[in-house]
Amino acid sequence: MQEFSSYFNDWLxxxxxxxxxxxxIGKSGDFYTAVSTSMFFGGSIAKKIIQVIENGELPNDTTIVEIGAHHGYLLSDIIQFIYTLKPExxxxxxxxxxxxxxxxRESQKEYFKVSFDDEIKLVHYxxxxxxxxxxxxxxxxxxxxxxxxxxxxTKDGVLQKAFVDDEHNIKFENCDDKEILEFCSKYKVEKGEYPLYYKEFAKTLSENIGVFHFCTFDYGDIYTRNDFSARIYHKHKVYPIFEEGLSLKELYKVSDITYDVPFSYLMDCFKDVGCEVEFRTQLQALVEFGIIDLLEILKKNTTEEHYLKEVNKVKILLEPTGMGDRFKMVYVxxxxK
Structure with missing residues (x-):
């Protein structure tokens, strides 16, 4: 038997x-992301970065760091739009x-080499x-x-935590972990997920970088829904982790496993290390960053066919009943100092 968190880590x-x-990522993968949907996602972030530098909040020789870049498309899109908007x-x-x-890392280096030749120097950590x-x-x-x-x-007033046996069956056992108990009490959680490493992440950024802005997008809600959100994505199908008849053994390591981010907890982790934190839906954030302005620039410099094609992609990012409200942004x- 192993703790579910250990099983989750091994899975991914x-x-x-x-x-x-x-x-x-995309049609041939298990899921879509905002990055795979439209390059204007990265373009909007680029516009925000330029604004932050122009406002004097960060110097013009600051470092743009992407965490979890996968192919490197997002950082590449950011660079392309900085070149368009403020090339200097x-x-x-x-x-x-x-x-x-x-x-x-090698794949990202190759992609940047093809995209920018030797004009962009990329550092890896x-x-x-x-x-x-x-x-x-x-x-x-x-x-x-x-x-x-x-x-x-929580069953009959007693907190329980999940363990996974050798046959990939999930079982619950009583738990007296102080931090989990405090989390459940503060955020009124009786059933759901307790995320690990959020506090450590916020503390590390705060201690290692003198002045920083941190922008992250993910799905979830500001308050936990007090139910299990853990689920598996496989070939664009979604399987709740406790779906009847679901074989975790068959999906183990060949599919994506995930859960809703409890944003109130994530925000508190950054506030606890003295940071200012803002919360928006993806729709609100991208509009504030200037995604509509970018489309107007495109409209003046391309064909109507290409413009409408990009508008349709952006609509997916902003759709209130889809990604626009489902995905949230935390800006730190x-x-x-």
Missing amino acids: YGEDGYYSKYKA LLGTLKFAIVERYEHL QDISEVKLSSAFVVANEIFDAFACELIY KSSF
């Missing part, structure tokens, strides 16, 4: 784990990716603990739903 990051191998910044900005897997900078704009898309979690459940500013 262990030997032959799901993320240890190159994965296609590419002479001063630095760029880095945090990526644990060597084969993905294996872990955020290695990122020690005087300033940075850090961006991450859908990383917190991939941090290990425990499944927790470090305290001045």
Whole structure:
């Protein structure tokens, strides 16, 4: 028997784990992301970065860091839009990716070589603990739903935690973990997921980077829904983890496993280390960042056919009944030191 968090980690990051191998995203993969939907997602973030620098909140030689870059498409899109909107910044900005897997680092280097030749110097870190900078704009898309979690459940007033046996069956046993009990009490959770490493992540960014802005998008809600949200994505089908007849053994390491991010808890982790935190839906965030302005620029410089094609992609990002409201953004500013 192993704790569910250990099982979750092995599923995604262990030997032959799901993320240890190159994965296609989009039609040929198991899921879509905002990055795979439209390059204007990265374009909007680029516009925000330029605004932050122009406002004097970060210097023009700051480092743009992406965490969990996978192919490297998001950072590449950000660079392309900075070149379009304020090309002189590419002479001063630095760029880095945090990526644990060597084969993905090599894939990202190759993609950047093809995209930018030798014009962009890309630095790689294996872990955020290695990122020690005087300033940075850090961006991450859908990383917190991939941090290990425990499944927790209160039965007859007693907290229980999930364990997984050798046949991949989930069983609950009584739990007296002080931190989990405090989490359940503070956020009124009787059933659901307890995320691990959020506090450690916030603390590491705060201690290792002098002044930073951190922008992250993920799915979930500001309040927990007090139910299990853990689920598996396989070939664009979604399977709740406790779906009757579901074989975890067959899906183990060949599919994506995830859960809703409890944003109130994530925000508190950053507030506890002295950061300012803002919360938006993806729709609100991208509109505030200027995605509509970018489409107007495109309209003046391309064919109607190409413009309408890109508009339709952006609509998917902003649709209130879809990604626009389902996905949320947390925007963090470090305290001045």
